[in-house]
Amino acid sequence: MPNGAGEGFVDYVLWGANGKPLGVVEAKRSFADPEIGRQQAKLYADCLEKMKGQRPLIFYANGHKTWLWDDRRAPPREVQGFYTRAELEQAIGRRQLQEDPRQLKIDTRIVERAYQHRAIRSMAESLVQGRRAGLLTMATGSGKTRVAIALVDLLMRANWVKRVLFLADRRALVKQATNAFKAHLPNSSPVNLVLDRHGQGRVYLSTYPTMMGLIEEMEGRERKYGIGHFDLIIIDEAHRSVYQKFGAIFRYFDSYLVGLTATPRDEVDRDTCDRFLPEPAVGADQGLRRLRRLARQGDRAGWPVGNYFVFAIAEGELPSTLIARQDMPTELPMHRSIEPRVPCSFAFRNEILGTRQRWRIAHA
Numbered sequence: 001m002p003n004g005a006g007e008g009f010v011d012y013v014l015w016g017a018n019g020k021p022l023g024v025v026e027a028k029r030s031f032a033d034p035e036i037g038r039q040q041a042k043l044y045a046d047c048l049e050k051m052k053g054q055r056p057l058i059f060y061a062n063g064h065k066t067w068l069w070d071d072r073r074a075p076p077r078e079v080q081g082f083y084t085r086a087e088l089e090q091a092i093g094r095r096q097l098q099e100d101p102r103q104l105k106i107d108t109r110i111v112e113r114a115y116q117h118r119a120i121r122s123m124a125e126s127l128v129q130g131r132r133a134g135l136l137t138m139a140t141g142s143g144k145t146r147v148a149i150a151l152v153d154l155l156m157r158a159n160w161v162k163r164v165l166f167l168a169d170r171r172a173l174v175k176q177a178t179n180a181f182k183a184h185l186p187n188s189s190p191v192n193l194v195l196d197r198h199g200q201g202r203v204y205l206s207t208y209p210t211m212m213g214l215i216e217e218m219e220g221r222e223r224k225y226g227i228g229h230f231d232l233i234i235i236d237e238a239h240r241s242v243y244q245k246f247g248a249i250f251r252y253f254d255s256y257l258v259g260l261t262a263t264p265r266d267e268v269d270r271d272t273c274d275r276f277l278p279e280p281a282v283g284a285d286q287g288l289r290r291l292r293r294l295a296r297q298g299d300r301a302g303w304p305v306g307n308y309f310v311f312a313i314a315e316g317e318l319p320s321t322l323i324a325r326q327d328m329p330t331e332l333p334m335h336r337s338i339e340p341r342v343p344c345s346f347a348f349r350n351e352i353l354g355t356r357q358r359w360r361i362a363h364a
Helices: 034-052 085-097 114-128 144-157 171-184 208-216 244-252 272-276 284-301 346-353
Strands: 012-015 021-027 057-061 066-069 077-079 133-137 164-168 203-207 232-235 256-261 308-312 359-363
Touching (some): 021 085, 034 066, 057 085, 114 133, 114 144, 133 144, 144 256, 164 208, 171 203, 203 208, 208 244
Parallel strands (some): 021 057, 133 256, 164 203
Antiparallel strands (some): 308 359
16 A cells, blocks of 8 residues: 555455455445545555456445446446445456447348448447447337347447346337347347246346336345346337336446437426436537526426526637636636626526536526
């Protein structure tokens, strides 16, 4: 350890059957921010790698929140708990086995149209860049399910995913998707969990209530499915299926997330794009959409909301009249006080200025 004594005491090490470290856990007090333990956990991982020849996954937690960091492959992310031993072994093994899916051919026996190939390539590119969620918006009848199957095939051959969960909101859709996987990707051994809750395969298909029940199911002292059991979740008809209580499924599993829809929603509490594209948007259109949602929310709450627009920080997109956050770079033109020069309620102003996204706010 980089200290005077050259020693350190790790809180917990999760060992593999071969005696090599799979995970290191830095535990903080319940009232402390777990983020303060990240660098300390990384130093422990460095030492364990030198001692045992294998770099463990890094966890840091405070009993309320748990963060996972595989610093060789991805930035830290919040998870619902700890991986099982098998899930940790699989994650570490994937470091050497993964291939670039952009370099592999798409199976033209599954999809043959150019726009389907573009959708798959775009999603593969997004995943390689580090994003963990994506939305495929395709017209009805354009082959969304077959695109999903071809994407699963590509990611399996690239060793990015081993087990896949396909979710739909009706039994008939689950049956239809199961038959499609059997026809186009039979070696994935698709399992319809609605009919066979104990089936084994690589692709599992389920309705939301069925999966909610299986998440709560115990096998001895452990849950039937750990948080890392599925590497990819595909959501059919995502515009009507990812909200309210069933959102717990996506929060529980630590997996890539792909939504399929023909009609994404843009409502205050049902914005399909926000679910799959959580990063701050680049461009004025996304900012306008966010503030319009806030305006509708303000109308419902009785706020005296005027005609406001939000512009992303981008050269050439700055309006003539700005209200800037205090933490914005002062060299941009028209930098002004945080106090608005136009009438708006305190609740509405605080809702906007309280966001951590770097927006410029203008009154039209």
